[in-house]
Amino acid sequence: MAVATETVAPSRAGISAGVVALLAVAIFINYVDRGNLATAAPLMKDELHLTGSQIGLLFSAFYWTYIPSQILAGWLAERISAYRTLALGVAIWALATAATGLAAGFGVLIALRLILGVGESAAFPCSSKLLARHLPPQKLGVANGAIATGLALGPAFGTFAGGMLMAQLGWRAIFLTFGLASLLWLVPWLKATREVTLRGEETGHGSEPSFRELLSRRELWGACLGHFSSNYAFYFVISWLPLYLVKWRGFTVPEMATLAGVIYLVYAASAQVTGWLADFWMEKGASANRVRKTAIIASHAGLALAMFGCAFGNMAVCMGSLFLAGVSFGPGSANVFAIGQTLAGPRAAGKWVGVQNCLGNISGIVGPLITGFVIDRTGDFFWAFAAACAITLVGILAWGVIIPRVAPLAWPQHT
Numbered sequence: 001m002a003v004a005t006e007t008v009a010p011s012r013a014g015i016s017a018g019v020v021a022l023l024a025v026a027i028f029i030n031y032v033d034r035g036n037l038a039t040a041a042p043l044m045k046d047e048l049h050l051t052g053s054q055i056g057l058l059f060s061a062f063y064w065t066y067i068p069s070q071i072l073a074g075w076l077a078e079r080i081s082a083y084r085t086l087a088l089g090v091a092i093w094a095l096a097t098a099a100t101g102l103a104a105g106f107g108v109l110i111a112l113r114l115i116l117g118v119g120e121s122a123a124f125p126c127s128s129k130l131l132a133r134h135l136p137p138q139k140l141g142v143a144n145g146a147i148a149t150g151l152a153l154g155p156a157f158g159t160f161a162g163g164m165l166m167a168q169l170g171w172r173a174i175f176l177t178f179g180l181a182s183l184l185w186l187v188p189w190l191k192a193t194r195e196v197t198l199r200g201e202e203t204g205h206g207s208e209p210s211f212r213e214l215l216s217r218r219e220l221w222g223a224c225l226g227h228f229s230s231n232y233a234f235y236f237v238i239s240w241l242p243l244y245l246v247k248w249r250g251f252t253v254p255e256m257a258t259l260a261g262v263i264y265l266v267y268a269a270s271a272q273v274t275g276w277l278a279d280f281w282m283e284k285g286a287s288a289n290r291v292r293k294t295a296i297i298a299s300h301a302g303l304a305l306a307m308f309g310c311a312f313g314n315m316a317v318c319m320g321s322l323f324l325a326g327v328s329f330g331p332g333s334a335n336v337f338a339i340g341q342t343l344a345g346p347r348a349a350g351k352w353v354g355v356q357n358c359l360g361n362i363s364g365i366v367g368p369l370i371t372g373f374v375i376d377r378t379g380d381f382f383w384a385f386a387a388a389c390a391i392t393l394v395g396i397l398a399w400g401v402i403i404p405r406v407a408p409l410a411w412p413q414h415t
Contacts, residue, residue, distance in 0.1 A: 019130070019193065021146070022185070022188060022189050022192060023130065023147055024146045024149060024150035025150060025185060026086065026123060026150070027124075027127065027147050027151050027154065028151070028154040028157070029090070029154065030093070030123045030151075030154060031151050031152075031238075032154045032178055032182075033093055033097040033116065033120070033158075033179065033182060035155045036100070036158055036162055037059065037062075038159075038239050038241070038243070039159050039163055039174060039242055039257070040162070040166060040171035040175070041243050042243060042246045043166060043170065043171040044171050047171070048105070048106065048109075051376065053372045053376055055243070056368040056369050056371060056373070057368075057369070057372070058106075058109055058110065058113055059239045059364075059368035060365045060367075060368045060369050061113040062113045062116055062120075062364065063361055063365040064114060065118045065121070066117030066121050066361060066364065067117075067358050067361050067364070067365065068358065069117060069118045069121035070121050070354045070358035071354050071358055072354075073122045073125040073126065074125040074129075074354020074355065075350075076122075077122075077351075078129070078350045082129040083130075083189075085122050085125075085126050086126040086127070086189070087190060088122065089120065089121065090119065090183075090185055090186060091183065092115065092118060092119030093116050093118075093182070094119075094179050094185075095119075095179065095183075096113075096115040096116040096179070098178075098179025099179070100112045100179070101172040101175030102176075121357075124337065124353055125350050125353045125354040126350070127147055128350065128353035131337075131341055132341040132344065132346045132349030132350075133349070134346075137282070137288050137408070138279055138288070140338040140341055141275040141276065141291075141334060141335070142275050142279050143275075144275055144334050144337050144341075145273075145276060146275070147337070148275065149268045149271050152264050152265075152267035152268035152270075152326075152333070153264065153265070153268045155238050155260070155264045156260075156262075156263075156265050156268065157261070159241075159257050159264065160258065160260070162178070163242075163253050164254065166253065207347060208348055208350075209347065209348045209351070209412065211351060211355070213411065213412060214351060214355055217343075218403075219403045220343075220356065221402065222398045223336075223339060223343065223398075223403065224359035225397075226296065226336070226360075226403075227336055227357065227359070227360025227361075228359065228360045228395075229391055229395030230296075231367075232363035232388060233307060233325070234329060235364050235367050236388045237325060239371070240371055240381075241260050242260060245259060245260065249318075259319075263325070263326040265326075266326035267326040267330055267333075268330075270329065270330025270331065271329070271331075271334045273330070274295060274334050278292070278295055278335060278338070287406075287407075288342050288407060289405045292338060292339045292406045293403075293406060295331040296331065296336065296395075297399055298328075298331055299331040300393065300395040300396050301328075301396065302324055302325075302327065303329070303332070304392040305324060306322065306325035307321070307386070308321075308385075308386075308389045309321030309324070310325075310381075310385040311382055311383075311385035311386045311389060337353060339399070340353050342407065342408060343406065343407070343408065345408045345409065345411070348409075348411060370384070374387075
């Protein structure tokens, strides 16, 4: 029998700084490996004779498995532990990345992108489960800021280092080098988490809310729509920025790598600073609702302005707008998961973020396809940036209105 009551949260014993750092590094690796395709796209397009629509299809294919696998990853994080699930995911995606460097045709590339999506789906449900279980709401900003920093530095490093490596050794070297290097993360992770994994402290005990209970909450649907909106602009930039700068703005590959890398560094700094400011503000007495909503809405407003500037501005305005996008990604990334972790609480965070990241990442499928189609038909990025601007504005409604209040939800207690 399920009774709707406020339940006492499980004890938050804390989580070591080393484990948080390794979570941030895992997200860093996650975005290096998924972003390699965007960096390599200019050379892959020529060598393999790919059309713009085929490039868009490769970007999109990753999300065909990444999205539904979020649900499985969230369930596994509750059942067999977030620690084990994340380790398995990293091993799968690292091997898929390395194998991409050996691919000889479009069909093989599609298959490897599908496998990559399965592996990478473990990252956010597992990290959110661990943070929500061990940290109170007023400490989630810094931890999520660290993870968002890894998210931002991944594309920065991948674009810069990958671009330089590609200029010297070709596009295949990117995938082989980064994929094999990703496997090394498993060594410190298994060592740092061996004791708690053996104790089985992170496995579920049948007390978490069901998926049906999660889907009955309007807050989850608001978070999913808001996540979709913010992800659309982010994936648009991370997927198409290298090709845009090289093919439409006339940058060389090293120039593209440098500019894109700097933009992602701005993003990383913004995520860390805004995550710290959010926690500081809450420690001074502000509510989670006020802090998280202010940050996430400001992020969407800044991103919409940046996309508008890229669509309508000249070269100087466009470059300034891209830097504004880097700044605006920060408060969004530092709070998008903190909001879900706060609403779900420690009992439901793994499943909640699995659903939120699943539906929110549908933008990863439709966005690249829409962009590739628009570019092939118009020969320009104008309408692609205009669409990103409009969709980003929808997020303000989602976070600000559909979610009445950012506060822990009461889940039924199952007996």
